[in-house]
Every structure is written in structure tokens, then in C-alpha cells.
Amino acid sequence: MSQPLIQWNDEQAMLADAAWDFVRAKFPMETVRRLLESRDGFEHATWQEMGAMGWLGIALPEAYGGSGLGLGSLACIMEAMGQHLCATPFLPSTLAMQAILAAGSAAQRQALLPDLASGQRIATVAFTEPHGSWELRQLDTVATMAKDGYVLQGTKRFVLDYAAADVVVVSAQCQDMPALFAVEKAAFATASSRREIVTDETRRCYELKLDGVCVDSACRLLGGDISQAMRHLELAGAFLMAADLVGAANGAFELTLDYAKTRKQFGHPIGSYQAIKHPLVDAMMGIELGRALVYHAATFLDASEDRQAEVAVRMAKAHANDIMAFMADRAVQFHGGMGFTYDCHAALFYRHSMWARHTYGDAIHHRRHLAPLVL
Template sequence: MDFSFSEEQQLLKDSLQRYLEREYSFEARRKRIKAGTGLSAEVWRALADMGVLGLPFAAEYGGFAGSGVDSMLVMEAFGRSLVVEPYLATVLLCGGLIDQAGSSTQKAYWLPRIAAGNAIMAFAHGETDARHDWCYVSTRAERKGSGFVLRGRKAVVLHGGQAQHLLVSARSEGEPSSATGVSLFIVDAGSAGVQRRDYATIDGLRAAEIDFANVEIDATALVGEYAGAASTIDSVLDRANAALCAEALGALGALYDLTLAYLKTRQQFGVPIGTFQVLQHRMVDVLIHLEQARSLAYHAAFYAHASDTALRRRAVSAAKVQVGDAARFISQQAIQLHGGIGMTEELSVGHYVKRLTMINATFGNIDTHLERFAALA
């Protein structure tokens, strides 16, 4: 039982935090979002140079064989600085899928490119009628010659508009909600028949609705087992959810600091508002939510890579519920305790709140994970 970080982890955490404080200020972030590119080339380059883009991959692919806890440290730092770069989409989702299911040729081709910052990818998985059911895939993949034809539509694909390549889940057999029959394909985003509608998300990211109208791909596009991608997707989404919990933790820590500082400085009735007991007790509840969320975010990060799938799923879903509840409570209280100024666009508070709220709407909301945990208990 040990909750401390290793020297390497502490170093990674500190250097990333220093870099972000310097280069990813609230103002700099605002400008980047305004540019609408969904990706900042110099930040991406710097993350590659720091080894962050290859962190989870094996050394032979230019990585550092990072653990779930390593990814947590990165995502927590990103959460604190509200980073909007496509790290989750490219490194953790697509990199993770290729790493777990890809052939050695695919891994040797893609992972070093991701690690070096030369590949931007997105995971085209969610669908309009799926809502939070991540087994639900109605996009079809039919064999044609030695290759396949993809037909269907993917919804709210994070960084789908910026990605050069898409990892697409598509079904060759079974009902849309069946757990079996789904395959993964790497598709060039510029392929004939791929149509993307790129848009801004409310929390400063980019996403896209993507149509696949009889997109022809060859046999080498298949990643992993044909019609057998379900367990890979489940595993990678668990890791992604653990990472989202870590990102939320960073944002929650920032909201806690900002709100506590405000209680100590904002004067009303001639005294700092933090002298009022009703606000003190509210802030204590913020702290308790934060610490309980931290406990399960750590737990999920530690077990995100566990080979025991039941243990992994329980840890991740528990965290998504606990962190989700904390995100909701702390977000609402941060605005309330800031009063009117908390409602404004110019203050960072609202931006943390928006990101935290959207994390709850990504890869399973609180209810989805509550139900998943209950089914495993």
C-alpha cells in the first residue's frame, strides 16, 4: 500500500506542469481555441519532445511503457491547464487501440508516428442512437473483394475533423447492440466517401459528425480480430475513462483553489465572505468531494491496465460515478460561491465547469457507470 509517486513520475509531473504554466496560460488557451484549428502545432511538438505523446507505448515504438498512473499524471496536469489538444483522441484512444489489437506491422508503423507527433488520429465510435451504450454499433462493414466497404454515421467524434486518420468501429454481423460482430479499421480521413462536419464543443474542444458513404478500404486496414473488437474497445474506453477522471481531478483541484482563494479575498458586509459559516461548511463539502474523488481516480488509474477485467471495470466505473458526482457538486458550488462573476466568460471558473460537465457526458455518464458497477458487484 503506497500512494506516493516515484521520482520519475514526480519529475514528469513537475516538468509538464512547468511547461503548461509557461505556455498554456488561460489567455494563450483562449487564443488557441479561437483559432479553431483544434490543435496547436508548437504544443504538440513540445509534448512529443517531452516524451508525453509516446508515454504509454513500449520503448521499441519510441515510448516509455507508461502505466495507468503515468497517464493519470499527464491528464491531471492537462485538466489543471484545461488543455484542448487531441491527446486523449490520438494517444490514449487510437494509440491504445493499435497498441492492444494491432499487428506488429501496424504497431511499428503507427505508434512511433504518434509518439513523434506526426500522426493525429480520432476514434470514430459513438453513434447517434447509442447515447452512452458503447457496445452499440450500427455502422456496417461488408467484405468486398479482399477488402471492406464501410457504411454509416459516427457521432461526436472527438477531434474527428483534425485527424488525418480515423479508427472506425463497424459491424459485420449481429444486431446494433450486440457485443460481438464489431471490427476496427484504420481509415484515411481523406478517403472517398468520408464526409466530416467539424464543430466546436462547448468546452473548447473540437468534434465532428462523420459520414461513411460506401468507403472502400483494403484488408490491411483491419485492426485486430475480425468481428472481435469488443473487448479491445471496452479495455481502451476503460483506460480513457480513467484518464478522463484524472483530467477531471486536475480541473477540480483548480476549481477548489480558485474558490477557496475567492472566499478569502472577496469582501462583503466589511469582511471576507469566507468568515461566514454557511460558506465555510459548503467549502468543506467541496473538499470532501474532492478527496473522495481523488481516492477513486487514483484507484482507477492504478487498475486501468489490470488484466483482471472485472477489477478494472469496477474500478473505472466507480471512479466515473464518484468523480462525476464531485464534478457536478464542485462545479455548481464554484459558480455559486463566486456569485455573479462566476457566470462570466472572462473568468476561468466557468471554463473548468464546462469541461467537467462535458467529461460527465463522455464515454458513459454517471447513470451508465452506476449500472455497470452494479452489474459487476
Template sequence: MQELGRLGFSEDQGSLLEVATSFCAKRSPMARVRQLIEDDTGHDPDVWREIVELGWLGIAIPEAYGGAGLQLAEVVPVMEQMGRYMLAGPFYSTTLAAQAILAGGTEDQKRTLLPRLAEGSITSLALCEANGDWDLANITCTATATGSGALRLSGEKRLVSDAASASNIIASVMLDGRPAIVLIDRATLGPDALRREVIIDETKRAYSLSLDGVEVPAANLLDPDRAGAALHHIHLTANLLAAAEMCGGTQSVIDYTLDYLKTRVQFGQLIGAYQALKHPIVDAYVSYEQTRSHVYSAAHCFGEQGVGEIATRMAKAQADTTLSFAADRAIQFHGGFGFTYDCDAQLYRRRAIWHASQYGDAAWHKAKLADLLL
């Protein structure tokens, strides 16, 4: 049986964790998070420029393509702290797009596109469809070759994150009966191609994308022979980074709840003294520590065949369960106020629901693990 459960924490991870903690705490206080809920783009362009200047977009891009030459393991502490402080922005989407090009692009595409992403060119992924299938190879959108050497697309994509802010969108389609990946210049889309969707996590932005009538040059087709492997890589990367974001969110919602338990007085004593509240918050903290171990273990072995997938699915399943429980307890412990939108625990509960809907919830990943382990 393959070895599981190894942990690693590099010097680069430690440095990035320290910088990300300070930056996110300063740039994303909860008051600012709530202000951006009402913003059309959902993020602060000035903060995005600072993120670009910090070089975070290039962390997992090889030096040959303008990046820092590190691994996804070094992206994890950044995502963790973004989740802890709910820092809004297209970092997750653009990082996934870079991984899509690394895993599925031609050499020319890598040399052309990756330096732009490292320099902050916002790019989104259009992989989800109305069927809601977490198997990214289940695609109904199509691409058809035209006589002019272009590809004509059709179909509709759902939950395309940060599409309105993106310069490019990477979409999955079926071409000649096989999965394929194409790059779409957003400037070529018609005025009605994008429609903002109402989603549970209002700190994020998602759009439906109509591909009907959209044409892209044949040069915008990523390597067809690598499309299947690229979709698998994107799927695992998305789950690893989502687990890291949820891990950070769990730490924050536990801290938020503890502050309340240590200040709210009922029947002459602090409510944190009651076992009915004390024990569940301890359970939440224990589960948080387990989640963090899973996340960094998955980051450490992500690139290892077999082991990396198992560790990543374990991390996502654990993170989903942990954040859901911690945020739910926070809402309950805050009483009537907890059921109002003014309670910050609501934002974390919504974040847990959002990530459960993206790339697989805990039950789905556990079913996948059963196939991998048994």
C-alpha cells in the same frame, strides 16, 4: 472479495507530475485557453510539437514499438495537469488511439502504426453514434467486403474528437454481424465527410463523420477476433484518463474559488468568513481528495482483471460528481458574474458536462458497479 482501494505512486509518476505541472502552467494560462476557443483547430501546434518532444505520446507504448515502455498509470499525472490548466490538444484522442491498436491491432499494425503515434501523428477515435449508447459494442455503422479486396463503410459517427487535425481515424463498425475496428486515412475522406459539431465544452473540438462511400483496404482492418476486447479496453482507458483530467480541473476550480472568497468583501468582511460559503468549499476539497485517491488507485491496479474495472468506474463516477459540484459552487459564489461566460468557473462546469456525456456519467457507472460488486 477482491481487494480494493490500493494506492501506488511510482517514481516515474512523480517525475512526470513535476514536469507536466510546470509545462502546463507555462503553456496554458487561462488567457491562452480562452484565445484557443476561437481557433479553428482548438490547439496550439507549437505546444503540440513540444509535447511530442517530451515523449508523452509514447509513455504507454512498449519500447518494441518506439515508446517509453511505461503504463497508463504514468499517463495519469500528465492528464491530471492538462485538466488542471485546461491545456488543449489531441493528446487524449491520440493516446486512446494507441491503446486501441495495442489492444486490437495485428503485430504488423502495431509495428507500423505505434511508432508514428509516439512521434506525434494525431489519430482520433470514431466510436459514438446517434444512439448515444455508452456500450461501445452497440454499433449501427457497417463494413462490407467488396470484390476488390477492400471494405466499404456506411453510417455516421458523432463526437469524433480532433478529427480535423488527425492523420488517421479509428472507427468501430459491424462486419459480418460482429463488432470490428478499421483504420481510416483521413486524406481519403471527401470534403463533406467531416462536419464540426457544436458541443458544450468549447475548449475541445468534435466532428460528425459520414462513412457513406468510404472504402479502406482490407489491411486496415484490426484483428477481428480482438475487437470486442479492444473496445472494452478503450472504454476503460477513456474513463481512467477522463477521471484524471477532471481531477485536475477540480483542483483548479477550487483554487479559483478560494482566491475569490479571500478577496471579495461584502458587508464589511471577506465573504469566505460566511459559513454558507465556507462549508461547501470544504466539502468540495474533501471530495477532491477522495477523487484523487480513486484516480491513482485505479491507475495503480488498472491492468488487473476485475479489480481494475471496478476501480476505474469508481474513479469516473467520483470525478464526475466532484467536478460538477465544485464548478457549480464556484459559479454560485461568484454571484451574477458567475453566470457570465467571463467567469472561468463556467469553463470547468462545461468540462464536467462534456465528460459526463462521454463514456458514461456517474449514475451509469454506479449501475455498472452494482452489477460488478453485488
């Protein structure tokens, strides 16, 4: 018979408890609001604490300073961070580590991963391009072999936390093959970068113009099947963002539920009216289903990264996108006039939704991939 749809062990449960406690304590809404104005969007001290607790290396083997659990265990951390709109370089650094782990040689892994796992250094990924495809193997950026290295030509978008990063994993087409390079940011001294203006002011996204940047040949990740690694990164990104979105949807839900209980109109709390009550129940159900799909995807992803895992991850992201779209919309609408203001927290969730839903694939993208897999 097939494996259980959901498995979650005590170690993972303890990690989840710690993650929720930490994020709740560190990210009250005042902090989230304050960080909107900051350069990096997060506090480096918080990042150091996350590193000290071992969270950054959870999905890395012990040999590289990790704890040897799978990617699935990160669901609870991403979910908690999503619920509290907590921005740290956790997503980009995790994906960069996954890229190095999947595609790097033993020496490259050994050289880069331990410092990233400890939080001493921060990494990000430069994958997305102006054409806007979520297919990581669709690359306009080109790497040309030159003396002692490669010359990169192209533009990258949505490079998260670039300003704070020490290492950037860049994708490029090299001799008609996709390639990945793990580059020290110092090498990008001649590249031009600028912060992009995005809806979600809790995030820091950068455009990176690689106009003939030269990188050392040792930067090219040479340890594995790059196509396979990129497929892994697509799924990892979708999975982590699904968890973030389900958390964020629940954050928007709790905010709105609270308001529905306290805000009075026509002499009664607005939550007593069925026009408010029933959609909130629908949202709650969608969020519960989303949580189920995220932990189902975590279970399958850690069991084996096969077709079944791909189905589960894509289902989770497609559903998470849809429920976040619904909940963020209802959060604004049910706050009435206040919901239309910049200062209402519903706005933060709504703006986060626009970024998060369109990071690592929207619902249509994932359903398009699901069709041949399930039909």
C-alpha cells in the same frame, strides 16, 4: 493479502512534476481563452513539444517508440491538463494508439504507432454514434466487405480533433462482429464532416457521416480480440476522463477559493461566511477523494486489467463526475453575478464539465455497471 490500494514510483512522480510544470507554463487562462477562437483548439508547437518529451508514447511498449509504462502513468498528465483546461489531441490520440496496440497486428502496430508516439502524426477515434450509448460494442455503423476492402455506412459523433488528425480509428459492425479500422484520413475524402457545437469550447468535436466510404482491407485491425480491445478502450477512456475531471474540479476549486478570499461583501471576504466556507471544504474533500480514486485506479489498471481494475476505474469516473458537477456548480454560484457571465473563468469549467462528465460514461452509467461487480 491483496495488493496495496495505491502505488506510485519515483519515475511516475518525476513525470507528474514535469507535466504540472509544463501545463502550468503553457496554459495560463489567457491562452485557454485565446484558443477558444482557433480552428484546432490547440497549438501544434505545444503538441510537438509533448511528443518530444516522450509523453505521447508513455503507455506504449518501447518497440513502438514508447517508454513501456502503463496507462496508469497518464493519470498525472490528464489531471494536469484538466486542471488548466488544456486541450490537445492527447485523449483521442492516446485512445487511438491503445486501439491499435490492443487490436492491431504486429505489422499494423509497427506501421502506425511510432509516428503517433513521436507526435509527428495525430490520431483520433470515431466510436460514439447518434444513439448515444457509451457501450462501444453497440454499433449501428456497418462495414460491408467489398472488392479490396470494406464499405462503411453510418454516422459517428464526438470525433475529437478530427480536423487535425491524420489517422482515424473507426468502429463498425462487420458480419455481426465488432470491428476496428485504422484509416488514413485521406480515405475519408468523400465523407462529410462538420464541427459540432458543444458546450465546451476548449474542445473540437466533429460529426462524421460515412456514407459508403471505402477503406482498404489492410485498415482492419486484425491482431487481437476486438471485443476485449473495446472493453479496454471503454475503461481507458473512463480512466483518462476521470483524471481530467478531478483535475478540472480542482481548477474550479482553486479559482473559487481565491475569489472567496478576495471578494468582499457586507464588509468581509465572502470566504469568511460559513455558507461559502463549508461547501468549499466539502468540495475539497470530494476532490481529494477523487484524486485518491484516480491513483488507485491507475495502480490496479497497471497491475492487471481484471475485474478489480474495472471496479476501480468505474468508481473513479463515477466519483469524478459527481464532484465535478458539484464543484462546477459552486464555482458559478459563488462568483455571484460575475459567475453568470461568459467572461468569468468559472464558465469555462462549467462548460467543460458538461462535456467531460458525459464522455466515456456518466456516473449513472458506471454505477449501473458497478452494481453486479460489487454487490
